[in-house]
Amino acid sequence: MVGxxxxxxxxxxxxxxxxxxxxxxxxxxxxxxxxxxxxxxGVYGAMLPKTTTPAAxxxxxxxxxxxxxxxxxxxxxxxxxxxxxxxxxxxxxDLGIPIFVSVAGDTIEEFSQLCxxxxxxxRVSAVELNLSCPNVExxxxxxxxxxxxxxxxxxxxxxxxxGKPIIAKLTNEGVLENARAAESAGVDGLTVINTLxxxxxxxxxxxxxxxxxLSGPAIKPVALRAVYDVxxxxxxxxxxxxxxxxxxxxxxxxxxxxTAVQVGTASFVRDPQEILDEFTDYLKxxxxxxxxxxxxIRGGRPVLAGGRDI
Amino acid sequence: MKFYxxxxxxxxxxxxxTLLEYRWSLGPVRPGQFVMARAAGYPATLxxxxxxxxxxxxxxxxxxxxxxxxxxxxxxxxDLASTMEVTAPLGNGFRIDPGLGRAALLGGGIGVAPLKxxxxxxxxxxxxxxxxxxxxxxxxxxxxxxxxGAGVATMDGSAGTxxxxxxxxxxxxxxxxxxACGPNPMLAAVKRAARESRLCQLSxxxxxxxxxxxxxxxxxxxxxxxxxxxxxxxxxFHADVLAW
Numbered sequence: 001m002v003g004x005x006x007x008x009x010x011x012x013x014x015x016x017x018x019x020x021x022x023x024x025x026x027x028x029x030x031x032x033x034x035x036x037x038x039x040x041x042g043v044y045g046a047m048l049p050k051t052t053t054p055a056a057x058x059x060x061x062x063x064x065x066x067x068x069x070x071x072x073x074x075x076x077x078x079x080x081x082x083x084x085x086x087x088x089x090x091x092x093x094d095l096g097i098p099i100f101v102s103v104a105g106d107t108i109e110e111f112s113q114l115c116x117x118x119x120x121x122x123r124v125s126a127v128e129l130n131l132s133c134p135n136v137e138x139x140x141x142x143x144x145x146x147x148x149x150x151x152x153x154x155x156x157x158x159x160x161x162x163g164k165p166i167i168a169k170l171t172n173e174g175v176l177e178n179a180r181a182a183e184s185a186g187v188d189g190l191t192v193i194n195t196l197x198x199x200x201x202x203x204x205x206x207x208x209x210x211x212x213x214l215s216g217p218a219i220k221p222v223a224l225r226a227v228y229d230v231x232x233x234x235x236x237x238x239x240x241x242x243x244x245x246x247x248x249x250x251x252x253x254x255x256x257x258x259t260a261v262q263v264g265t266a267s268f269v270r271d272p273q274e275i276l277d278e279f280t281d282y283l284k285x286x287x288x289x290x291x292x293x294x295x296x297i298r299g300g301r302p303v304l305a306g307g308r309d310i
Numbered sequence: 311m312k313f314y315x316x317x318x319x320x321x322x323x324x325x326x327x328t329l330l331e332y333r334w335s336l337g338p339v340r341p342g343q344f345v346m347a348r349a350a351g352y353p354a355t356l357x358x359x360x361x362x363x364x365x366x367x368x369x370x371x372x373x374x375x376x377x378x379x380x381x382x383x384x385x386x387x388x389d390l391a392s393t394m395e396v397t398a399p400l401g402n403g404f405r406i407d408p409g410l411g412r413a414a415l416l417g418g419g420i421g422v423a424p425l426k427x428x429x430x431x432x433x434x435x436x437x438x439x440x441x442x443x444x445x446x447x448x449x450x451x452x453x454x455x456x457x458x459g460a461g462v463a464t465m466d467g468s469a470g471t472x473x474x475x476x477x478x479x480x481x482x483x484x485x486x487x488x489x490a491c492g493p494n495p496m497l498a499a500v501k502r503a504a505r506e507s508r509l510c511q512l513s514x515x516x517x518x519x520x521x522x523x524x525x526x527x528x529x530x531x532x533x534x535x536x537x538x539x540x541x542x543x544x545x546x547f548h549a550d551v552l553a554w
Contacts, residue, residue, distance in 0.1 A: 033523035035542050039312055050526075058536050065519045065527035067384075070357040072519060076526045079537060217356045245356065268520035269360060271312040 010280060011289040014045065016237055016260050017165035017188040019098050019125055021045025024254065024290050025276060028241050028264030029102035029128065029169075030076065034092040036267075043272045045260065047093045049086070051102040051130045054110050056082035060135060066200040066209045071216025071243070072265060073198045075135045078104055083117055090123055098125035100167070106138035108153050115160035126164055129157055129187075131178075132171035132194035134213040141197070144171045147181030154185035167191055167239065172226050179230045191239040191262065192226045195219070215265040217243040224256050231257025231295060245270065247278020254293035311522050313361070313395040315350055324377065325452030327420060328389050329367060331375040332396070339369040341428040342403030342513055342546040346521040347376060348384060349391035358384040363518040363528075365424035365491065365545070366399065377423045377453070400521050401545050404428055404489055404511050406435050411486030413439035414507075416475050416500055418492025419446065422453055424513050428489060429457070437487075444475025444496070476503055491515070494554060501549040510549035516540040 012023040023045040030050040032040065059079025066073045080086065083103075093099055101124050105111040111129060118124045131143035131153060143153050150168065157166050168182040169191035179190050195213025202209040223242025231238045240258030244250055245266040253261045263272050283290060320331035346361035362384045367377040380389050388394060404424075413432055415425045422443055432439045441460035445451045448469035454462045462470030463478035471478045475492070476499055482488055488504035490497055491513035504510040519525035521541045529537035530544065531553035538544070538551075 030526070031520075031524050033542070035523040036311070036520075039522075059526065059529065061531070062529055062537070063517060064529065065517055065525065067358060067360050070359055072359060074519070074525065074527060079526050079529070216359050265359075265519075268311055268522075268525060269313075 010283040011291070012276075012280065012283070014259055014291045014294070016046070016239070017126060017167065019046070019165065021260060022097065023276060024250065024260040025272065026100065026239065026260055026262050027267065027272075028262040029130065031264040031267055034089070037093065037095065040272055041095070043276050044095070044097060046098045046100050046125070047095055048100040048102060048128065048262070049090070049093050050080055051078050051104045051133065052080050052083045052086040052114070053078055053104050054083055054114060056080065056085065063210055064212075068198070068200060068214065068216075069218060071214055071218035073200050073210045073212045073214050074195065075210050075212030077135045078133055083114055087117075087121065094123065099123055100126045100128050102128040102130050102169070104130040104133055104136070104139060106136075108156050110139075111153050112156040112160040115157040115166070119161040119163060124164065126167060126188075127157070127161055128167045128169055128191060129153065130169050130194070132169055134171070134195060134197045141171055144174065144178055146174065147177045150178045150181040151185040154182045154187050158186035165189060169194055169241075172196055172222055175226045176229055176233055179234050183234045183236050187236065189237045189239060189259075190230060190234065191241050192230050193219075193223050193242050196222065215243070217245050219243045220249065224252060227253055227258050228256040228297075232298065245275070247275055247280070247282050250275065250279040251282050251293060254290070255295070255297040257295045257298070259294050311346065311397055311520060313346075313397055315393055315395055318392055318394060319373070324456065325450040327377050327379050327450060327453055329375055329377050330388070330391075330394070331373050332394065333372065334369065334374040335372070336398060339366050339374060339399045339427070340403030341366070341406070341431045342424050342511075343399040343401050344521075344545055345376070345399060346397045346518070347388060348395050349387040350393035350395050358382075358387070360384070360519055361395070361397070361521070362388070363521055363541070363545075365513065366427050367423050368426045368430065370430075377420070377426075379420045397521060401541055402543070404431075404513070404546050405509065406431055406437065407487070407509065408435050408437050410437075410509050412484065413437055413487040413489060414479060414482055414485040415439055415441045416444070416479060416488070416490040416492070417442070418444045418475050418490075418496040419450065421490070421492030421496070421513070421515065424491050425489070426456060440479075442475050442479040444478060444492070445469075474499070476500065479503075482507060487511075489513075497549075498554045501552070504549065511546050512549050512552065513546045514540050514544055516545070
């Protein structure tokens, strides 16, 4: 099948942790339901369903979302049916591209058990460790409390799933130290960043409206800075995440050092195909290939389409 | 989420509510379904960021309309829009079954929105029905003019029966089907009052992030302690599914 990507005359493919992705876009975990899959045909290079946990979680009571300037705060609380039911329904997410599975546990043991379960699952190409959910009582952000806890949980997961790439999803705070710690514990890649801890207040009721994580374009500069700093400090690929809404946002994250880019909240307000089309147009106008963009801002030269040098 | 750009072909004020009409030809609209909508201009305007969910007020096979109340910046911008961006019709609508007998339709405040298209569908199916509308005061009660014969109640007593929409209805006994839309406390009261009816369906008003089941932001509590999504499993629910 000749896809729209080939027709555009630029190469959108990137290599991430030894996997070839046909585009650098990946849905951010928790932002693409199976009901919405029909819309996203050729957009993504890998599939990444909502975080799964050992047992089913009902999630947090409403209200769970609040709109904020150029973004939103959510506190979903990892609502999911548990890993067993998740795997039973995983075929729905098979779009013929690698499937990454996001996992979260309350404890290191739970993380390691989840990784062990996925280790023998042929449909799963990589595991993303959600070390940075701001909306759960146990675990969640606590794993990003410092390099020691990051190193411990990553090492346990590494041992539990030796045969597949593991990717640590980090929060912004302390991201550089945590990234180095994850790398030294054997992680294959990093997703930078998760939502930022945030709060909204209802002045009418004088109560907290939503205490959760901020996403959307409001956090893009913060995420870009984190991607730029982290990719300069580690030798493993970085997946940029945070406020991507356009094709040029994708280019910015890749220029800053990302190998692939997650699209999250933006998919609520745009057709993600439009983001890919804009990114493709940007590459075409500048005679670039996707893979050549990564880190080009650091003085390296972008690789032109067809392998020509500048 | 895919959005379609549509011209606002007619704008009308029904009391404090705004009615916007647009042409829709990409597939059917079932009563109770909704769209995510916003003033056109995206992505020049990233703020407000999210679109807003609105039930269809009416659809005649050609023109679709949305009825809403300006409550914040998103609806204020929509109120002024000459072009808007809408999704395809979303969610589950009301079940229409001629075997159930006479139907009661109850709307609280802007919860009147899905009752117009529902009433049209019931008429088409030959199902006799009564409409009851409850408002805070007489000003939104202007919308009742669009529902000839509807029973009206106002909380301040300035129009119709003093009290809630259930006071306008007096009793729901004898209705085979009861349909309602409005704030959750009203829906809970309707659920109790409609215990004897064979069908009671409630359309919830929840904040939504995406409208396509992805964000899990619009959930409602169900019996058994779980939460389900208004946008996919709803926004119309069988009353006995809901926890409240």
